[in-house]
Amino acid sequence: MTDNPGDAPARPPFGARRPSAEAAAPEREGPEPVPEGGTVNLSEARKQSGVDDMLAALDAELVGLVPVKTRIREIAALLLIDSQRARFGLTAVRPNLHMCFTGGPGTGKTTVAMRMAELLRRLGYLHRGHLVAVTREELVGQYVGHTAPKTREVLKRAMGGVLFIDEAYYLYRAENERDYGQESIEILLQVMENQREDLVVILAGYKDRMDSFFQSNPGMSSRIAHHIDFPDYTIDELVAIGDLMIGETGYELSEAGRDTFLDYLTRRSRQPRFANARSVRNAVERARLRHANRLFSLDDKEVTKDDLMRLEPADFLASRVFSQPDPGDPAQHGEQ
Amino acid sequence: MRITQGTFSYLPDLSDDEIRAQIQYALDQGWPLSVEFTDDPHPRNTYWEMWGLPMFDLHDAGAVQYEVNECRKAHPEHYIRVNAYDATKGRQTTALSFIVNRPADEPGFRVDRQEVADRRIRYTTHSYATGRPEGARYGTP
Numbered sequence: 440m441t442d443n444p445g446d447a448p449a450r451p452p453f454g455a456r457r458p459s460a461e462a463a464a465p466e467r468e469g470p471e472p473v474p475e476g477g478t479v480n481l482s483e484a485r486k487q488s489g490v491d492d493m494l495a496a497l498d499a500e501l502v503g504l505v506p507v508k509t510r511i512r513e514i515a516a517l518l519l520i521d522s523q524r525a526r527f528g529l530t531a532v533r534p535n536l537h538m539c540f541t542g543g544p545g546t547g548k549t550t551v552a553m554r555m556a557e558l559l560r561r562l563g564y565l566h567r568g569h570l571v572a573v574t575r576e577e578l579v580g581q582y583v584g585h586t587a588p589k590t591r592e593v594l595k596r597a598m599g600g601v602l603f604i605d606e607a608y609y610l611y612r613a614e615n616e617r618d619y620g621q622e623s624i625e626i627l628l629q630v631m632e633n634q635r636e637d638l639v640v641i642l643a644g645y646k647d648r649m650d651s652f653f654q655s656n657p658g659m660s661s662r663i664a665h666h667i668d669f670p671d672y673t674i675d676e677l678v679a680i681g682d683l684m685i686g687e688t689g690y691e692l693s694e695a696g697r698d699t700f701l702d703y704l705t706r707r708s709r710q711p712r713f714a715n716a717r718s719v720r721n722a723v724e725r726a727r728l729r730h731a732n733r734l735f736s737l738d739d740k741e742v743t744k745d746d747l748m749r750l751e752p753a754d755f756l757a758s759r760v761f762s763q764p765d766p767g768d769p770a771q772h773g774e775q
Numbered sequence: 776m777r778i779t780q781g782t783f784s785y786l787p788d789l790s791d792d793e794i795r796a797q798i799q800y801a802l803d804q805g806w807p808l809s810v811e812f813t814d815d816p817h818p819r820n821t822y823w824e825m826w827g828l829p830m831f832d833l834h835d836a837g838a839v840q841y842e843v844n845e846c847r848k849a850h851p852e853h854y855i856r857v858n859a860y861d862a863t864k865g866r867q868t869t870a871l872s873f874i875v876n877r878p879a880d881e882p883g884f885r886v887d888r889q890e891v892a893d894r895r896i897r898y899t900t901h902s903y904a905t906g907r908p909e910g911a912r913y914g915t916p
Contacts, residue, residue, distance in 0.1 A: 452791075453877065454787075566836075566837070595838035596833060598837040599834050599838075636837075637841070
């Protein structure tokens with residue numbers, strides 16, 4: 440660069456071509472432009488992007504989560520409409536898609552983030568669509584000058600995809616103002632603002648702690664367009680999740696087993712440290728253990744395929760949950 | 776004199792989109808990339824300054840392009856190149872290396888002739904730019 444840019448013509452950037460007949464031809468990729476007065480076929484565009492498959496899979500494989508699914512549908516619609524607007528030559532400002540997922544443990548935040556990455560890739564918003572899941576450990580350094588390169592490294596790895604920061608509130612430690620987390624937050628903010636086309640940042644964590652995190656970092660809150668709350672599952676939804684998990688592993692519930700499973704989940708959900716779908720997964724894992732052990736200790740070693748597949752009430756009844764007093768049971772409260 | 780070193784150097788300078796596509800190709804091959812710069816373009820100067828560490832585990836060209844742009848900002852009047860290493864064979868092999876930035880004005884080289892014993896002549900090339908100290912070799916001093 441020259442020191443006196445006033446009178447010298449600005450130097451063209453590296454690789455800038457002189458305009459020629461060849462370069463004048465539009466070399467845009469993607470959907471063809473549509474002339475004024477034409478129409479576009481939305482259903483065809485939907486089919487091409489494969490977004491319907493994604494949304495259908497989301498509905499089929501994730502139980503409940505109605506507000507989440509609604510928001511994902513809206514985002515998908517927006518991106519699809521934007522790509523059609525671009526064909527008419529209408530300006531489509533690239534929407535801000537940084538998100539914050541709040542909700543209890545085991546409500547599917549990571550699972551949805553992974554699907555979101557894939558969805559955004561199909562809709563052409565992201566180049567790669569991979570998910571880089573990190574926590575404070577990977578972002579914040581241990582000594583002065585360590586944090587910035589560490590955070591940048593992670594950001595670079597996530598480019599083209601989604602950076603998923605689990606339990607993001609640990610980045611900010613209110614009690615220690617010299618904590619390196621603050622530096623990491625500043626770099627994140629800068630990249631979230633300036634490199635929106637390169638990556639999507641998703642923060643996740645429990646609702647109340649995320650709220651206080653945003654209170655101390657208002658800049659972060661305002662740069663996130665989508666605050667999505669993941670509701671806790673109802674008992675019926677938990678049973679449906681359990682059914683899916685049991686089906687995936689090639690087991691099935693007997694009729695009586697289903698009632699016991701429902702009873703188990705009702706009791707478990709009233710106990711402390713209930714982690715929604717994660718607790719269901721653990722319950723299913725333990726039922727498989729007991730099921731195997733039950734068959735193992737049979738005197739008669741002849742078993743059928745059904746025996747190998749079916750989970751019976753006994754597989755759940757042995758759980759600690761049934762032997763402990765149920766804290767939420769109204770009948771017990773009446774007695775006390 | 777426009778210097779030609781590395782891949783694509785006899786083509787017109789690559790545009791940003793073309794650079795991005797080349798970087799993406801390298802990443803898709805599983806090659807880690809690094810950015811280097813220098814203001815001494817002598818062909819035998821193979822060790823350029825490193826702009827940060829080589830970058831591993833990347834998926835998207837945006838990350839490398841970000842570093843290229845940062846390096847251009849810091850050193851607009853230097854030569855900058857992108858290297859891709861192919862480590863799959865267990866040795867350090869440059870698979871791809873191309874220039875992504877060059878000074879606006881490249882003065883070129885002169886040939887020095889040195890007469891030695893028996894009237895033999897030794898030739899060497901001398902970059903005009905290296906007449907000035909490092910960091911002030913290109914652009915308006």
